[in-house]
Each structure stands twice: as structure tokens, then as C-alpha cells.
Amino acid sequence: MVPENVVSFQPAGTHLDQSAPDHIDLLLDDGLRGFRLEVRRFLRSAVPEDLRERVDRGLPSSKSEIVALQRALNERGWGAPSWPEEHGGTGWTPMQQFLFNYELGANAAPPLPPFGTGMVGPVIYTFGSREQKDFYLPRIRSGEDWWCQGFSESGAGSDLASLSTRAEDAGDHFLVNGEKTWTTHALCADRIFCLVRTSKEERKQDGFTCLVFDMDLPGIEVRPILGIDGSHSLNSIHFKDVEVPRSGLVGDMGKGWGYARFLLQNEGIGLTCTGRSRRQLARLKTYADRAMMQGASGRPSPSFLTEVARVDAELTALEVCEIRMRSHGPNPAAASMLKVRGSEMQQHLTALLVDSVGHGGVAFGPVPHESDHAETAGVMQDYLHSRRLSMFGTTNEIHRDIIARTVLG
Amino acid sequence: MVPENVVSFQPAGTHLDQSAPDHIDLLLDDGLRGFRLEVRRFLRSAVPEDLRERVDRGLPSSKSEIVALQRALNERGWGAPSWPEEHGGTGWTPMQQFLFNYELGANAAPPLPPFGTGMVGPVIYTFGSREQKDFYLPRIRSGEDWWCQGFSESGAGSDLASLSTRAEDAGDHFLVNGEKTWTTHALCADRIFCLVRTSKEERKQDGFTCLVFDMDLPGIEVRPILGIDGSHSLNSIHFKDVEVPRSGLVGDMGKGWGYARFLLQNEGIGLTCTGRSRRQLARLKTYADRAMMQGASGRPSPSFLTEVARVDAELTALEVCEIRMRSHGPNPAAASMLKVRGSEMQQHLTALLVDSVGHGGVAFGPVPHESDHAETAGVMQDYLHSRRLSMFGTTNEIHRDIIARTVLG
């Protein structure tokens, strides 16, 4: 007989199914514990088991799965919890916001794209016209519209001031020409929030305007970029004489720079992802205990278990830090700190997940079930995918600059 | 009876007494192995056992002990091995130089001050007058003269161009006024190599001159600075109308900046200190095995032993890297790399030594023998003392700038 010490794949984070209080519960009162349980119960029914498992393994979720979750959340009144109540927000306390985000990650909900609810929505309800608010905001909350964000251009890196995609004012419409790149979700987005140059000014930052428009306008071509993780979430967008209706103008002409900065300030919020990290840590322990790693004795690696204990302590510090900082209200340095440490924690966990499967880390893409490595396939994609976390939107280098500015001037 | 599981202090590095080949020997041929053994035998007899033990424990050595070693080395023809043979050097190959330095550290020789042989000597034999060479060089080799290096000034940091100690040309002598600070060994030095301003020039770096003179000239006052490690090796020097004989002028007036830079270039050489680090690692293992650390089970800490294995591998990489780089001849980027990684390794080892004694790390200064911590006292001073390694002379930040310049331009 072939030795069959392979156990079937155990969905990680199973312990979170139970309602035994964990270390987060110990920080709460009965009211918040009840709220947390309510969110968790909702998510356990809204996210199918097989989707949770794929999310755990770092495999991509489909647009329709994500839209289904967003719709369900919206029906529950949780489509955009952090928005002002007049625009469909929840009026939750910072602690409730934290718990909601935490449970999304801790229950392996598919990652909700930040572009609509987190980034474009706030710009529209803060600077947009009555018509824009009435039309776009409900569609963002319901998941009906997917957004992408047309900021980056090839060669401009994080330096938005050197963008060159331009829009000519042609009266009832703008004529847009140029290229955007590294645009996440452009291929499946319904709308775009686009930063364009409308005039040349002395100061490089002046002369920008924000436009919102549909991605199916004539003259828009999206070309997917293959990522190092094998995914196609990145794209370049090419605009050739695209006629954008004047109704797509956000706020005032020439003030786009300010709106774009406002948008990016909201980027860090929610990116700590401590709930997801906690679940990844649980998965890590499961893998390590399965002795996929070749310890000197065939037992789980002692050095690795020490590292797991270390990361557990660091993650607890991050969780508590997040609770403390969010309870103090919005603060750019705090948002940057949580973004930096949260992204580094997630990246480190994906690296440890690769390590935890030992030789299984060699695999990439689909692995036939005849290989033991089939069960743990995905860890390397997830690791490579997570590299983006310190880079996209605002890089961790710039976040450190921001923190230094608040500390040192 | 009181349980007496205290064992008497075992001098660490005992394994190095044996001539069983270690991993370094495996890299050598018979000739080099013989050379290494010759150096080791010499050092074992030239450095008394009790001094070795004090050096191991990070306690200071006295000037007379260091001078005795320097004298013995000089009598053996090894007073300044790296100098040109015409000035009393050895003509050794880079590998021999490496082994000599390695054995100094690996046999716990007291640290030979770098100021005479490593720094001032090369400036004098390269730029000095016949009289200066004839007078100073033999006294450096023999240890008869101790030197200090008057570069740093309060507020100038690593920016030598902003120094303000000045010398007026008064014909047969210079009149020196000003202050130097952070000067190592100034209190016990016989001579000083001093960078002074002799004129104001357009470029900040111009107008500097190097002078050598005796530390007992009237008008020189040395004030010791208490270090965080409890030592008194740092000092400030105050010059008030000090008359320095014209014969103390090194090279040309106004060219001091170039000589000072030449001197500092030689600073990195020998600072890798891999031999000392290897010996510290052995000591670390001894301490850890003695279970001074409170593991979960009373056995030596598993996480700490993993760290020891990790550092062992890293130190091996540094040793091999040093051999490779030195065999390729002088190279500023390589010297900076060895300085940076060598100093960080030494600092990390002193930190681990503190850890290895567990609660014993709380002690500072003399500890009565009634305390178990008496045996391991000194680790914290050593740790604090080692902070200087990344700072003095040229900081590790500037060394990284240098490396980046060779890599990136």
C-alpha cells in the first residue's frame, strides 16, 4: 500500500466559526461582542464556504461573487458603513467600523474593491454635483457599478504632477487623449474616475481636472497587463478622442489635484487588514502543524514555530494599535502608520505561508491533484500578489515620508 | 544545603586553544595553516590568560597591557604588518593579513588602538617629512607613542569641513586655539594628529592643515567624557594659545583636507573583526548552554539557539566575504561593506550576549561575587560600548552613502 498520510484540506480559521471569545472579544463589552457576532453570522451566510476557501488560498474571486457580497451588504444597510448617514452610511462608532472590517477579513470575505466605496464615493459626496450624488452613490453602495481610478501613467510613478493625459474643453463635452497604466480592475470596471490635464500652469500641480465617465465610451481601449502573480488585474487604458459628457466634470475645473489628494487620503483606511492577517496566521499554524516543512526530525520546524509565536505577538500589537488609533479619530500619520505596518504584516504572512508548505512552495498555477502540493497551491501567487500592498496607491516610502513630516516637520 | 548548580566561569573560546582544524583552516593550504598556527601560538604566549578573560568579558584593558602586546608584536616584526616593508611592514599577502587580524580577535588579544598603526602612520609615511618618518614611525610600531586623532568638533558631527579649531602661522611655530571633542584616548595619548584651519577659503574644504604635536604642550587641557558604558575613553581637548613647533607641519599647508580623507579611508581596514565575533559567538553558546536563560522548561531557550545557528551562518558569510574582498585588493566600497556588516555583526553579538545571560543582563559595573550575576557582569557595558562601532570615525550611514555612490553613481 502507498503510505497515505495526506490529510484532506482543512479550511483554516475554523476556530473563528465558534463563538468562544477570542482576544478581541476580551477587549469589548457585551454590546460590541453582540455586534461582532451579528456581523460574523451575516458574513458566514453571505459568503459561501467554497469562496471562503479560495480566498484563504489566495485564489482570485470573480466579479460576480464580489458583487453578490456587496449587494447583500447593501441590503443589510452595510453597503458603505463609513459614509455619512445621509448618503447611506451606518453612523457606526470607530470600534464598530474596526470590528466590521476585522470580521470581513477574519471570515475570508472576498476583498471588496476600495475604489468605489473607499475612494470615489467620498469624493463625489464631498465635491460632486447633486446629479452625480443621486446617480452614482447608490450604484456604488449596491455594487452595481465598478470603478477604476485613472491616476498613474507610465513614467510618472507616484509623481501625479507630471501626468500628461489631457482633456480639451469642447463645450458640451471634453475630448480626452492619452494613456493611463497600472490601473487595477480597468477591464471589468463600469466607470472611471480620471485625473486629466486641462491646462498648462506655472505650478505643475495646477491645471488638473477630475472627470467621471463610462468605460464603454468609444475610443477607450483597455489592455491587460500580466502580473508576476499570474493575474490580470492590472491594465493600461488608452484614450483616443474620447468624448466625455460635461456632466462628468467633478467639482471645479482646474481643482483636480486637490480632489485626487483627498481621494488618496482615504486610501489607507481599512488597509490594515488585521482580520485577514489573523486568519492567515491561523492557516499558517495549520500548515506548520501538518509537518509539510521538513524539520530536522520530521516534526514541525522549531525555528518556524518560534517565528509564528513572534508574529502572533506583533499582530496583536498591530490589532491593539489599530483600535487605539481609530478610536482617536482621523489622523493622517496614524493612517499611514497602519497602512505601513499592516501591509508589511500581510506581506510577511504570505512569505511565511510559502515557508510553511516547505517544498510545496515551488508550485505555481494549477497543480494536478496527483501531487501533494495541489492542496497548498496558491501560496506563491498570494505571496507575489501581496508585493503590491507596499506599492500601489501610495507607496510605503511615501507613507514613511508622511509620518516623518508629522514627527519632524 | 543550598543547591549549587553554579559552575565556575569557563573562559570562552577554549576550543580555539586546540589545533583541530576549524572551518577557516579548511579554506587554507598547509603553508597558510602553519602561518595561522604560528600567529596563534605567539598570541597565546603574548597575551596572559587573565587579560584574555577580561577582553572576553568586555572589560577594559590597561594601556600598559596593550603597549606590552604592541611591543612584543614589534619585536616579532609584526608591529605594523600592513605597512610597506621599507617602513617596517611585513609584506604579507592579503590572506596573511586577514589571518593575523582574525587571530588577534579569536585569541582575545586586547584591542590595539587603530590611531597609530592604522591611521597616522600611513599619513606620515605617505606625506610626512624624512624627519617625521624617522622619528614617529618606529615609535608607533613599538607602541612607545600613543596617538589620538583631533578631527571631531562639537556641532560638526561627520562634517569635517565645518571645523573651527585654527592655527596661526607664527613663523617658527603655529599658535593653535579651539576645541576638539569625542576624541578617543586623548587622556593617555602622547601625540595628536590634528586637523586645523589655517586660512579661510572660498570652498569650505580648503584652508585646512594637518599638524602633529605632543599632548603635553602648555595650553592643552583634556577633559574626559563619561561614556554610557561607564568608560572614560572619550574626551574633549581644549587648546589655548598652544605653540606647535613648525616641524609638526605634515605635508603642505592648506592640504590637510586631503590628508584627513586619506587617513579616514584607512579606517575601515581591520574593523570587520570577524575573529573577535567568532570568539564571541563561542562564548554565547557557552552561556546559552548554561541555561542562564529561563526557557519555558528550564533548558536553554529554543528560540535563542535558533538565533545562534542563524548568526553562525551569517558570520560565516561575513568571514568568507572578507576573505574574498581582501584577496581582490583595496577597494573603497568593499572596505565600507566590511565595516558596515562587521560592525553590525559585533553589535548584534553583544546584544545576544546580554540576552544569553537572561536576568543577569540587569547588572552594570562591579557585581559582588555573592550574586550569580558576578560571573557574567560586563555584558551590558560591552553592549553599550559596541554602539560606537557604527558611529565613530565614519558612521555606517556615510559608509552606506559611499557604497551607493559606487553602485549608483
Place this chain on the structure above:
Amino acid sequence: MPGTFLDHLAPSEDIRRLTDAAAGFVADRKVRLRSETAGSDLSEWSGIAQLGWLGVCVGEGDGGLNRPLREACALARLCGEALVTMPYIGSSIVAATLLSYVPRRALVETLLSGIAAGNRIVTVSAQSDGLPNGTDVRVQAEERGARLLLRGRVAACEYSDATTDVILGLDAPGGERLLVRLPTHRKGLSAYPYRAVDGRPLAALVLKEVEVEPDEVIAEGATADAALERAGHVASAALCHELTGALDEICKRTVEHLKEPRQFGRALSEFQVLRHRAADMHMDFEMVSSMADLASFAAETMDEPRRQLLKARYVATCHGRRIGEAAIQMHGCRGMSDETAIGHYVKRVLYIGAAFGGAWTALDLLDAEGEASG
């Protein structure tokens, strides 16, 4: 009603009153940081006494204030900021807590009211991984009539000329744990003083046939274990806060140093590498500070706070040292001099880390607990 962690974070009126009243004392201490005079500086002790801190963990019946742990920890934090070297935390927080958890009797009441009144300074020494220097006790007891006879030694405990009483944890002849009180002048008990890295006075204790009166055995067996465990939890939380106070000063002083105009005609704060290092230092500080809050919350409210306290000790010890090293490096040569304050603060951080037994110990204990609970 302890409330949530967020309630714990919000400073109460009482904490504010206590810390506000101490502002002058703390500011004064910061100015005249002198580690040399530490320990014998009884004026410092009377300063603390005047602030009303001494009875913070003593019940009202014994003349104390009976404040919740979070308030005691706020004072511990001030001890870190002001580099108090007298054994305030050891006596007024740790020993007082321990004494509140043993059966009340005349001696215990005397000690508690003495602590609150400022005429007793009590040091606790026992094998316990939560207590500072908790592996250093090797004392054995034998029965001699109604009395116990102790022999052995203690490698390190907080101890100065002003210390009046020692509470020792040791194993009874039958193997169970005892807590005994010894006055420091007891025959056969000798103290051999030395200094901790942060200048605080320590001593090795040698016990040669030291007699213990029956009423000096203040707890036995499970009661002794529980009191020691509780004292250990409180000590861990208080030291995390003390360490946070010291780190806060380190961060502030490093920022000031970086902002001063200096080499190459620029302030150090213009160098991006140092700016990022300052950013990392502040992030590390936030982590430690968060874990200190968690530690006091856990010790105050949780039934089984041990795991949270171990995590807090690990983060405080590990990040604390990293912050200290970065601060010295960024201070340059000045950081190497005992004449600037930064080194004194770093030494306080190092003392607490070593008193905890170091970061590796905490990791090992966490790992072992993780296995047990997983």
C-alpha cells in the same frame, strides 16, 4: 465595572488629577537626571510621597487610595518619563498588590499601611517568570521548632539602604510554596549592593541560618502561588508602562536632536534615511504603547491575562531595544556620552527588558503556551 478596552484607554478624572499634580515633579526630575545619586536619594522618595502616590495600590482601610491598576500604571509610566530610581513600582505597586492578595493579619496590615504612609519600602523576590529578576532566588527552608530556618541566596533584587522589608518566595520543606517576610536587619541576612544598568540600586542577598517567626509566613501553598501570580501580572503591566514612559522621552528627545541645525549646514532631519528611521521609531513606539495598554487592561480585567502579558513583554522588550539603538545611533557621539539624557533613558529600557528575562524568554513561553492551547 471595568468596561471595554476603549474605556480603559480614556483617562479618568482621577488619573488626570494624579498625573497633573506630578507634572512639576516629573519636569524637575527630567532636568536633574543624575544616575549617580540614585537610590540613596531619599528626597526623591519624599517627593513621591508628597504626590500621594505611595498608597495607590493599598486599600483605604490601610490608609491607601485603592485605585484601579490602570491608574497605578499611569504613575509607572511617569516613573519611566522621570527616570525615578527609587523602588516605587517594586514597593508601592508590586509588593502592595501581593500583600493585598494574602490573608489579612497584623503583619500584613502593618506593611500595607507602612507602604502607604511612606515608612516601609518592601521588595519582593521569588522564582516567577512574571516578576522582575524572577529566576534569581535560590533559598531553602527547614523547620526548627515553630520557626523556619532559611539558607541560600538571591542573585538580584531591587534593594537600597532605605528598603525595610523583603518578601521572599521559597519552597517549604514539604515542597509547597511559601511567602515569608524578613525585615532587612534580620540576623543572618546580608545584602551585597550593586547597580543595575539604569542606576537603580540592586543587591544580592545571602541568607545564613536566617530565622523566620511563624507569623512572618504570610502565605502558603495555593494562596502563595495566587498572590505571586497576581503580583507578577501587575509587575509585567507596570513595567511595560514604565518602559513606555522612557520610550516616549527617547522619541521626543531624538526628534529634538534631529531638528537641531548641524552637520553639512543641514539639520539631520533633512536626511531621508534618518526621517524614515524616525518614522519607524514612532511606529515601534505606538506598538509598545498599545501593548502596555493591553497589559494593564488584561491584568485588570481578564481571568487569564498571562498570554496577553507575555506578548506585551515580548513587544516591549524587542521594540524597546530597537528604539533605543536607533536613538543612540541618531544622537551620534552625543548618544555615547553619559552627559546627555538619552543614554539614561535607553538604559532604563534595557534594564526592564533584562529584568523581564529578555525577548527570547517571552517568545519561548508564548510558543510553549501556543502549543498547549493549540
Place this chain on the structure above:
Amino acid sequence: MPGTFLDHLAPSEDIRRLTDAAAGFVADRKVRLRSETAGSDLSEWSGIAQLGWLGVCVGEGDGGLNRPLREACALARLCGEALVTMPYIGSSIVAATLLSYVPRRALVETLLSGIAAGNRIVTVSAQSDGLPNGTDVRVQAEERGARLLLRGRVAACEYSDATTDVILGLDAPGGERLLVRLPTHRKGLSAYPYRAVDGRPLAALVLKEVEVEPDEVIAEGATADAALERAGHVASAALCHELTGALDEICKRTVEHLKEPRQFGRALSEFQVLRHRAADMHMDFEMVSSMADLASFAAETMDEPRRQLLKARYVATCHGRRIGEAAIQMHGCRGMSDETAIGHYVKRVLYIGAAFGGAWTALDLLDAEGEASG
């Protein structure tokens, strides 16, 4: 006479000839990096054959060049620089070494000369911590007459359509180790192909009642162990060099990227933080490169190279990943795109680290060895 380590470092005339001759091939490969076509790209194999590399570890009697290990490692390094995805190292270095350490017989000679001539590609798979993917073999043997019957599976081995033979390490019914050769078309042997992270072709093998002829058992017992150990040492050394070659390209390409003028009107290389990170990257590279040299020297000259090889694997795996992460970060969004070469090089580094079993495995083995030898 192997000479000293320094002699080992100095490139011989022979190495120079081999690497110079490969310059065009390597340059061409760098231009047309395409992981998609990897493995089935037999033109690459013939390119390697034309360079005369195939027989580097095969004796002259079998049509090979019989070069010392350091020269084979120089070619392994070029495989890293050029991202060769065909199993050159696995077949021409590792399998050829293994076959040179088993008793000579007709089959072994056929395989060796076939490797040298370019008409055999041999893959080795065995439970051995020195061999890549060395925990993935679970095959059992039973005797059926004069033949052996194999059942079981291999989770991962380097395997493409062009692979002709598999050498399996397995336990005989009596418990001792066997090395058996199977042609890939053998009845009952099925290969299930997939890709490694660096694009190289792998397969899971499933063995259902696979018959092994008596002469296909090429080594038994201690002989098999010794040959596997030797192959493992050589594999470790060669992979360290391959990894070094990939890292060399990563460092060079990152420097080029940083120097391009770009955001905020400045080249990225003007930012001090990135300058220092580039400096650290280069220091890490020097450490890996040093350990690769140590690895080949140890495997070539030392009686017991295992400890040195474990250290080399640890340093290569750990620093290699650190360099790769820094390179992707400094490349920004471009680093996330598979259309630039940097990601391909990083994936090669990641593949080798995982094939080694990861850095923690090496640490555990070192720690265990350290205890044993201490």
C-alpha cells in the same frame, strides 16, 4: 590538488573558455526571456549542447569533459543569469554526478554517455535534504520474482516532455536504500505536469505497479546513500551558484532602473532611502555570492561539507528573498508586471529557495547539527 579557497576563487583558463563561449547564448537568452515557452523549448537544449556544457560532469571515457565542480558551478551561475528553464543542472550536473558515484555497468554508461551526447535528460528524485524537492518521494517497493514492483508517488520533480529517464531513491523491501532507473515511458509510470514558480516544468509522478528490471537497480545500501549524499552536496552548491547568477542580474537591473530619470523630475537614485537600500542589496548579494563560492569549494574539497552547505543554503535562501523583495519594491508597479524581466529573476530565486525547503529548514538542521557537534 584543489588548492586553497583563494585558488578556487580564481577562474581557471577552462572556466573562462566555457563562460566566454557562452556569452552570446546568455545575452540572447536575456533578450528573449519568455517563461511561457519554457521546457518545451528544445532549441534551448540544443543551444546548451552546442556550447559543450552537457558533459561537464561526465567522465572522458563516456564522452564528457570531466571538469571540476567549480566549473560546473560557473555554468550553473550562467543558467541563473540567463534563466535557463531546461533541466540542465538537474540532468548534466546532479544526475551525472550521481551516476559517476554508482558502480559502473552498461546502463550507467549508457546514461552518462547519453547525457554527454545530448540524447538523455535524466531527473533524480529521492528523499534527501540536499536534493531539490527532497521530501516529495513516497514510493514503496516489493519483490516480484527477480523484479521489483513499485507503487507510490512523487509530489514534485523536474520533468518535461524531453525527460528520458528518472532515477528514484526508495526503500527496498528490506529497508535499505535503493536507486533505480526508470525510463519515462515505462508502463505504470504516469507524469502529471505543472509549472514551478519560475516557469520550469515539473511533474507529479504516479507509479502503479511499475516493474523494475534487475539491472535497473543501479545502487543499493551504503553505495546508494553515498551517491545520493554526493549528488545532494553537488546540487546544493550548483543551486547556490544558479541563485547567485539570478541575483546578479537582479542587482544590475535594479541599479539601471533606479538610474532612469523618473518621478518628481528626479531619478529614483537621488532618494537616500533607496540609495541605502541599494547598498544593502549589494551587501546581501556579496554574502550570497561568498557562500556560493564556499559551497562549491566545500563540495569539491571537504570530507564533510554538509555544515558549510547548510549555511550556504540558509544565507542564499534568506538573503535571496530579501534582495528579490527589495528589487520588486524599487521597481514599483513595473516590478509587479510579468512583462519586465525583474519578476522572472525573482521567481527563479524563489524557486530555488523553496526547492531547498526554505530557510527555516536549513536553520533547524544547522541547529540540530550544532547541538550534535557541540
